[in-house]
Amino acid sequence: MHRIAMIGTGYVGLVGGAGLADLGNQVVCVDQVGEKIARLREGGIPFYEPGLQEVVVRNVREGRLSFTTDLAEAVREHDVVFIAVGTPEGEGGAVDVSQVDAAAHAIGRHMTGYRLVVQKSTVPVGTARRIRAIIEQAQTTRHEFDVASNPEFLREGSAVEDFMRPDRVVVGADTERAFELLRGIYAPLYLIHTPIVETTPETAELVKYASNAFLATKISFINEIANLCERTGADVRIVAYAMGLDNRIGSKFLHAGAGFGGSCFPKDTKALVRIAEAAGEDARVVRAAVEVNESQKERMVDKVVAAVGGDVRGKTVGLLGLAFKPNTDDMRYAASIVLADGLVARGATVRAFDPVAMENARAVLPDVTYVGDRHEAAVGAHALVIVTEWNEFRRLDFERLGRAMAERVLVDLRNVYRPEDVEPYGFVYVGVGRGRPPVGGR
Ligand code: NAD
Secondary structure, eight states: OOEEEEEOOSHHHHHHHHHHHHTTOEEEEEOSOHHHHHHHHTTOOSSOOTTHHHHHHHHHHTTSEEEESOHHHHHHHOSEEEEOOOOOBOGGGOBOOHHHHHHHHHHHHHOOSOEEEEEOSOOOTTHHHHHHHHHHHHOSSOOOEEEEEOOOOOOTTSHHHHHHSOSOEEEEOSSHHHHHHHHHHTHHHHHTTOOEEEEOHHHHHHHHHHHHHHHHHHHHHHHHHHHHHHHHTOBHHHHHHHHHTSTTTOSTTOOOSSOOOSSSHHHHHHHHHHHHHHTTOOOHHHHHHHHHHHHHHHHHHHHHHHHTTSOOTTOEEEEEOOSSSTTOOOOTTOHHHHHHHHHHHTTOEEEEEOSSOHHHHHHHOTTSEEOSSHHHHHTTOSEEEEOSOOGGGTTOOHHHHHHHSSSOEEEETTOOSOHHHHGGGTOEEEOSSBOOOOTTOO
């Protein structure tokens, strides 16, 4: 059993803190936002994440998990301190590491003996060493400490499962003491044969960016192929399926769509480009993945405008889904933002429904009309657009939706349906990369 303080109770900190408690450790989760801590103490979760509440409630009940705003005390009372604060996009795509620096400073100021500091946030290469320097400077009394890099790979929407059953754990450290402590913390994962990669802090830090940039590149790649499919009459769903059957390629992350969003891929790809620049390298592939993604999001606006006849002024568009992906309420860099803003700017009225993200959406998309369910989103619409592939949009009642709409047009930005699923209801179907062979072809 280790005594762990987790600084930051966002998606990573809260899932990680609750997960480490579930693995048998004594964990305190710290956040500077008092409301979050108050809500957590009442058994509430500050964001939507399936299965998280059960783990939190169970571990609080069993006395292994608690919450505080008192960072100084958390550092004084715990031997292992994880940093899981935000590292948002800063100026020009660089990473804003100010929250990490502040946390490191506080750790240095308040430590009372040996501490293992584990950097979990996604941070530029070299940060673990910088944290070391910040802690040394902040210390008023000399205490030994180690800094390890332990990037997190969980996905929002399946975060609990991802944390408890990761594909791998990556640990970067300089001392045997640090490795040994982290081996102990993650010991239960050895039982399920999780590969644990032990390396240097620099390598661990780069593994995270390289992994995210590779996945993002796969998405941009298939989106580029999708656009080519539209021009040539090919169907990207079949192209991707057949490509994915090759084990060297794999079928995951080959779904053409509205472009990647979320709190990680957009900022991490840009960050990697900047990290490369600073190191004197030009990350051309990643730069292209970013560019393709940005134009893909814009292209979705053109696609909807074209689907309603080329001019959206005075027309109504219904959006199904706003979150950047299903099973989350996270709106950071969601494709829906570019789409809704673009449609409103071109004179459309936008009605939207999302099962959980509407509260967060209101803050970033004030000009959208929010409605209570998927059927209301269709009322008076000249096109209905599937933006996020929530399960509840996978079996739509097209007859009922069609009756409520001004025109029967479905723009399926996630390729959930096939044209033949909706055309019997009089709908025009527009997908992404679903070219049709010329008349006479098969
Ligand atoms: P988030 O913005 O949701 O949460 C960060 C939390 O840290 C906030 O609640 C904030 O109040 C708190 N915080 C900041 N400074 C603090 C301080 N000094 N003391 C106490 N609390 C403080 O962030 P997130 O989505 O959980 O991401 C955290 C990190 O993990 C980022 O680097 C991100 O790139 C990385 N990451 C995120 C995901 C994901 O899916 N969200 C996955 C893997 C890695």
